[in-house]
Amino acid sequence: MATKEERPQVLENREEPKEEGELPLVVVLRSKNFNLPLEDRLQSHFHLLDPNDSPDESTESFLSRHAHSARALLCVGLTPLTADTIGLLPSLELVVGSSAGVEHIDLHECRRRGIMVTSASAAFSEDAADYAVALLIDVLRRIAAADRFVRGRLWPVKGEHPLGFKLGGKRVGIVGLGNIGSQIAKRLVAFGCSIAYNSRKKKPSVPFPYYANVGDLAANSDVLIVSCALTEDTHHIINKDVMTALGKEGVIINVGRGPLVDEKELVQFLVRGEIGGAGLDVFENEPDVPKELFKLDNVVLSPHCAVVTLESFAALQDLVMANLKAFFSNKPLVSLVQNE
Numbered sequence: 001m002a003t004k005e006e007r008p009q010v011l012e013n014r015e016e017p018k019e020e021g022e023l024p025l026v027v028v029l030r031s032k033n034f035n036l037p038l039e040d041r042l043q044s045h046f047h048l049l050d051p052n053d054s055p056d057e058s059t060e061s062f063l064s065r066h067a068h069s070a071r072a073l074l075c076v077g078l079t080p081l082t083a084d085t086i087g088l089l090p091s092l093e094l095v096v097g098s099s100a101g102v103e104h105i106d107l108h109e110c111r112r113r114g115i116m117v118t119s120a121s122a123a124f125s126e127d128a129a130d131y132a133v134a135l136l137i138d139v140l141r142r143i144a145a146a147d148r149f150v151r152g153r154l155w156p157v158k159g160e161h162p163l164g165f166k167l168g169g170k171r172v173g174i175v176g177l178g179n180i181g182s183q184i185a186k187r188l189v190a191f192g193c194s195i196a197y198n199s200r201k202k203k204p205s206v207p208f209p210y211y212a213n214v215g216d217l218a219a220n221s222d223v224l225i226v227s228c229a230l231t232e233d234t235h236h237i238i239n240k241d242v243m244t245a246l247g248k249e250g251v252i253i254n255v256g257r258g259p260l261v262d263e264k265e266l267v268q269f270l271v272r273g274e275i276g277g278a279g280l281d282v283f284e285n286e287p288d289v290p291k292e293l294f295k296l297d298n299v300v301l302s303p304h305c306a307v308v309t310l311e312s313f314a315a316l317q318d319l320v321m322a323n324l325k326a327f328f329s330n331k332p333l334v335s336l337v338q339n340e
């Protein structure tokens with residue numbers, strides 16, 4: 001479990017609650033019926049403007065009427081924040097993301113308008129990394145398959161469950177060595193794996209071998225773990241050529257975003273036995289999962305929940321609060337996204 005010191009910096013709440021009229025305005029953008037436990041704590045510090053509180057009015061009309069002077073917006077979960085919505089907020093200076101990935105936020109428009117964006121990956125990275133390692137161990141050691149074997153009463157009938165593979169000694173290629181990728185590397189080093197990575201740029205302070213080309217990384221890895229941001233450049237970064245380079249015994253773990261992997265190709269490679277297995281927390285058309293995968297015991301499936309723990313949600317609240325408080329007191333933001 002994360003120690004208090006390792007969690008994102010938390011600003012202490014020492015102020016007295018203020019009257020609503022004096023509180024800084026924060027627009028809350030969230031899909032209907034989607035709630036994160038964020039608003040209760042924020043309410044005593046900020047005047048929250050949530051279009052869902054006026055169900056008879058469109059979001060556009062609500063924002064045009066009430067949010068003209070709002071300088072900050074909290075984007076809840078993966079709710080899309082489009083250029084059109086940003087256009088309704090002429091005073092906007094800050095978008096606080098509450099997810100690790102920020103591809104649902106129009107970063108081009110934010111850059112053009114000089115709007116800062118923060119992400120929540122610092123709150124989620126340890127849990128996402130634990131989950132990536134758990135998926136990998138599950139695929140290699142066939143834990144979910146073994147569970148099905150026992151529950152299906154196959155043990156007395158078939159006797160032995162098929163052999164798994166050892167984690168220690170595997171060559172793991174990490175695609176995206178950001179907050180989450182670095183935490184994955186830290187854990188897998190402790191398991192005795194060797195690490196190499198691909199990212200946009202070589203990281204000077206990182207001791208692991210860097211591959212500028214994902215195909216070369218795959219050719220030199222037993223396992224690929226995908227944990228990079230989804231952008232135009234990384235869409236289908238794991239394609240047919242990369243899967244071919246990874247080879248028949250290779251394993252793919254995806255805790256990033258579904259579209260980072262060419263899912264149709266992945267299904268074909270798995271069905272034809274041209275790669276060794278996969279552990280997938282994310283899919284191209286969630287919540288739809290290709291049905292061919294349901295039959296495969298070397299594939300572990302998970303419903304996009306790598307980051308979701310009680311503790312990470314508490315850390316998320318701290319991080320959102322810290323970013324908003326820093327912004328409204330002209331201090332440096334805690335988890336600014338480099339939006340170049």
Ligand SMILES: O=CC(=O)O
Binds near residue numbers: 098099102307
């Ligand atoms: O996938 C979850 C997130 O980006 O927070």
